[in-house]
Amino acid sequence: MVERLPADSVGLVRTQTVRLFTAEEPLHLELGGTLGPIDVAYETYGSLSPAADNAVFICHALTGDAHAAGFHEGAKRPGWWDNLIGPGKPLDTNRFFVISANLIGGCQGSTGPSSINPATDAAYGLDFPLLMMRDLVAVHRALVKHLGITRLLAALGGSLGGMQVLQWALDHPDEIANALVIAASSRLTAQNIGFSAVARRAIMTDRNFAEGDYAAAGVNPDTGLAIARMMAHITYLSEDALTEKFGRQPHPNRHHPGFGIDFAVESYLDHQGQAFLERFDALSYLYLTRVMDYFDPFADPDALTAVSADPVTWLVLSFATDWRFGTDHSRRIVRKLEQAGQPVTFREIPSTWGHDSFLLPVEPYHATLRAFFDRSLREVRA
């Protein structure tokens, strides 16, 4: 239990779960077939205004969850985007109603491949259907409807979350007034896909993967999942950030010379890999990375039809040292949106921290978000 919560905290929060689709009324999937039941875990912060005009939806990244802000009972650390969300923060919960939900395909409360398949009473494993970005959007749209909101003031996300925002706003511009697409991509490069392919290989060749039925076998592909995370983590930071944090510092308990943990950066990556095992599921890693690989919304010739008729106000942000989804990715999105006559603000934020910058309280970044949210509320109430 946190003894005294910070004054700018949204306070104690709980994750709620709601069943949005059932076996009888399932979700019809983009690639065919259906999925149901579907539960979704979510949290909310702040209060919905009587006019229901102040709702902001948070879309999380690959390994995120519904717990974006505030403190769970007994927790020492707040949610993953707590630096952004709270009283007086850029996403000011005195004025905005913020919703954060776990993705389907995920593993933190929403239905995913390690959920129990009621048809078999065992975890889905690889019987879980392949998902596309529109499936992720469909489920979160159902949550918004469930909450009694017909139009979001804004949807906001970084990395995979930004990709989800892009798909949602393109397809349903009537439901989103402002779309914030941060450190995201409209189509992964061969390098992006390559890194995810190697991560999936590490997971699927782990001796404990058991063709996806590791839960039934009472094991977990820890080795492969940790390798996947360690590799991915290198790509989330800029080379300069790693140099600044670690350089060539030796680890205090180094195994020098040898093949153990010898440099501080090795200890850091090892810790990242091990900590990840406590909170993430290997099958979710497979399913959600494939959603990203397949994401290519502008390949659809009708991609811009809906939004052309009903423009959304866009904010597209990249970070100067992000080499995962760098400025080229954002510029591509901006070009496409501008071709469709959208009002787009684009900014490349100076930051030394690489892709992970979107999670950090980088000053010009938060200042930009604050100004954008303030304007969006003024405009909707003008």
Add this chain to the structure above:
Amino acid sequence: MVERLPADSVGLVRTQTVRLFTAEEPLHLELGGTLGPIDVAYETYGSLSPAADNAVFICHALTGDAHAAGFHEGAKRPGWWDNLIGPGKPLDTNRFFVISANLIGGCQGSTGPSSINPATDAAYGLDFPLLMMRDLVAVHRALVKHLGITRLLAALGGSLGGMQVLQWALDHPDEIANALVIAASSRLTAQNIGFSAVARRAIMTDRNFAEGDYAAAGVNPDTGLAIARMMAHITYLSEDALTEKFGRQPHPNRHHPGFGIDFAVESYLDHQGQAFLERFDALSYLYLTRVMDYFDPFADPDALTAVSADPVTWLVLSFATDWRFGTDHSRRIVRKLEQAGQPVTFREIPSTWGHDSFLLPVEPYHATLRAFFDRSLREVRA
């Protein structure tokens, strides 16, 4: 058997092996202890001049071998640096005597961790001693002496090979007139070390690693070694090169949708990983990557003493799109050498291919090498 060898080929070649240290007269290692016997595999191309003034030593990269040029009997493909070495090529074998040798710690003819330890009649495994760059240099110096050469006209290497050249020329400037340090580094960054740490993790956690005694167990850590290679291979190419080669092309036999090989880049990386298993040893991967991690010659306060008294002529090259050992790494080497009053030519070569450019016949690169070698021979004979 190659039916007709190209006119600019050095022709049919064989790898030779020589015992340079014995159990009775072993190599004294940089970190203490000894190693012996030590065999070294090498090839030569062209003829040593009567004055023995035209010898050029090739230092290979992490996964290279002694077979740099020409054709082995029955082989369809030539050695790995055949585009550089041969009659009329930049390293013209009508004029230069070229020596290429496998590193100790390696696995292609020179003594390494999977060689038989005569003391036990079993493979060394992890009982093989940790090596440092100076050990690699010491063994190749012994080979040069064995070949009756007291002073090399030049030593040349890319990546790890360039690092070896740097150490050799710094410590023994009387033995090398010209040193070519290409796409190399004088100290790895945290990111560099991180990628190698994840690769080693994949190898050492493979169920068949058997604490390094996989040969005795009749198995091989194929899964981990392939993952290591796939990941490393991504870092050897620029993002643009991967995009140009593969973009988001589907693989012809794609497993879409699913977690198999679906994009062309996935098939390419899979092939790189599998092909690597046929030619490389997991223990050598551990030992030689650690040599690179530990390499930091300028940390030695006496690093520049010898060369300051007896300057070497240096050519330092980087490639514009190399993000493994990019231009920053080369500039750092150049600054240190210039502080010691060395004649250094530095050039950043425009190339789209990333780190692997040093292996490719990039026109301005080969033109630079040709001019440098021509000048070096003119000067030694002036």
